[in-house]
Amino acid sequence: MNNRPRVIVITGSRKGIGRFLTEHYLESGDIVVGCSRSKTDLEHDKYTHFILDVSDEIAVKRMVSSVRKLFSTIDILINNAGMASMNHFLLTPKATVEKLFSTNFTGTFLFSREVAKLMSKKKKGKIVNFSTVAVPLNLEGEAVYAASKSAVVSLTKILAKEVGEMGITVNAVGPTPVYTDLIKTVPKNKIGELLNQQAIKRLGTFEDVLNVIEFFINPKSEFITGQVVYLGGVS
Amino acid sequence: MSRGANKLVMQVLGDFLNEENIVFDGKLTEETRLFGGDGMLTSIQLVMFITSLEEEIEDEWDVMLTLADEKAMSRRVSPFSSIKYLADYIEEKINEYE
Ligand SMILES: NC(=O)c1ccc[n+]([C@@H]2O[C@H](COP(=O)([O-])OP(=O)(O)OC[C@H]3O[C@@H](n4cnc5c(N)ncnc54)[C@H](OP(=O)(O)O)[C@@H]3O)[C@@H](O)[C@H]2O)c1
Numbered sequence: 274m275n276n277r278p279r280v281i282v283i284t285g286s287r288k289g290i291g292r293f294l295t296e297h298y299l300e301s302g303d304i305v306v307g308c309s310r311s312k313t314d315l316e317h318d319k320y321t322h323f324i325l326d327v328s329d330e331i332a333v334k335r336m337v338s339s340v341r342k343l344f345s346t347i348d349i350l351i352n353n354a355g356m357a358s359m360n361h362f363l364l365t366p367k368a369t370v371e372k373l374f375s376t377n378f379t380g381t382f383l384f385s386r387e388v389a390k391l392m393s394k395k396k397k398g399k400i401v402n403f404s405t406v407a408v409p410l411n412l413e414g415e416a417v418y419a420a421s422k423s424a425v426v427s428l429t430k431i432l433a434k435e436v437g438e439m440g441i442t443v444n445a446v447g448p449t450p451v452y453t454d455l456i457k458t459v460p461k462n463k464i465g466e467l468l469n470q471q472a473i474k475r476l477g478t479f480e481d482v483l484n485v486i487e488f489f490i491n492p493k494s495e496f497i498t499g500q501v502v503y504l505g506g507v508s
Numbered sequence: 509m510s511r512g513a514n515k516l517v518m519q520v521l522g523d524f525l526n527e528e529n530i531v532f533d534g535k536l537t538e539e540t541r542l543f544g545g546d547g548m549l550t551s552i553q554l555v556m557f558i559t560s561l562e563e564e565i566e567d568e569w570d571v572m573l574t575l576a577d578e579k580a581m582s583r584r585v586s587p588f589s590s591i592k593y594l595a596d597y598i599e600e601k602i603n604e605y606e
């Protein structure tokens with residue numbers, strides 16, 4: 274149809290899964306716009322980085338507005354930025370609850386809203402959100418994290434309905450543990466217990482996550498929306 | 509001071525109707541009903557139109573507004589009911605913003 278590079282927005286692109294996805298799409302020739310709270314060391318002529326907190330409404334609006342002015346379109350949004358916390362709920366401070374919900378839920382909400390406005394004009398777009406296997410597995414110690422990601426799941430399913438007529442699909446990937454900074458402080462035996470609840474008992478890889486995203490953003494997946502795909506055979 | 513929100517609303521609405529192939533018999537005037545009752549837009553069309561309008565306000569006046577805020581929703585007369593109410597509401601929001 275046309276050969277212009279795709280414009281992909283990836284939140285939380287400084288490290289971990291977001292960084293991997295960013296590098297992957299840059300290598301594929303796409304234009305990537307990323308963000309995180311701190312500076313990135315990634316330099317690439319097709320990469321632009323914004324320093325912001327995904328829960329800062331004005332900053333998110335400004336970023337999306339800049340992308341609109343620079344590239345006039347956004348083809349794909351990957352709401353990857355996320356934060357986890359493991360603690361017995363009796364010992365969990367309110368500040369943790371607020372931080373997790375504002376990053377995981379509010380951040381996903383704000384980016385989806387601003388980007389979908391732009392996508393709706395073109396009657397085309399793909400949004401991919403991040404859940405986790407902690408949601409269906411109801412993992413002890415992850416009440417707040419799982420609840421914030423459950424909120425993302427509800428958001429995904431309802432947005433899918435609200436923007437379906439606008440040519441936008443909204444889906445979510447639910448990774449198993451993948452070795453990044455996010456889980457590096459979780460004790461080994463806890464990870465082991467978790468893997469034992471999966472149908473396929475191993476850590477996830479960046480490629481496993483990428484594979485699901487590739488399916489969601491494939492142009493042939495225009496009839497796939499409101500879906501959550503968990504890795505490792507968790508359902 | 510008026511910035512001409514009236515003109516902007518009419519212009520964005522005209523473009524929007526064209527782009528979406530929405531047929532409107534008659535001339536757009538200040539009194540034209542937008543939404544509710546015999547309004548010309550369905551709810552989803554109103555959402556899309558407000559989105560376009562917010563974008564145009566930003567491009568024209570460098571102001572980022574969220575038009576459908578709680579204040580708008582709780583008004584006795586909805587700012588989205590007619591072109592005039594909407595334009596007045598935009599002027600009011602811009603004055604507040606500044
Ligand atoms: N790794 C896993 O085992 C696993 C499992 C299931 C789901 N997930 C989900 O996968 C996603 C990516 O996780 P990850 O493992 O790659 O985590 P990570 O290595 O900790 O990276 C998180 C990224 O998000 C950014 N970030 C965090 N909070 C932010 C905020 N408030 N505003 C802007 N950017 C923010 C971080 O950069 P800054 O620090 O510079 O802000 C970083 O680039 C998350 O949504 C996570 O919940 C991960």
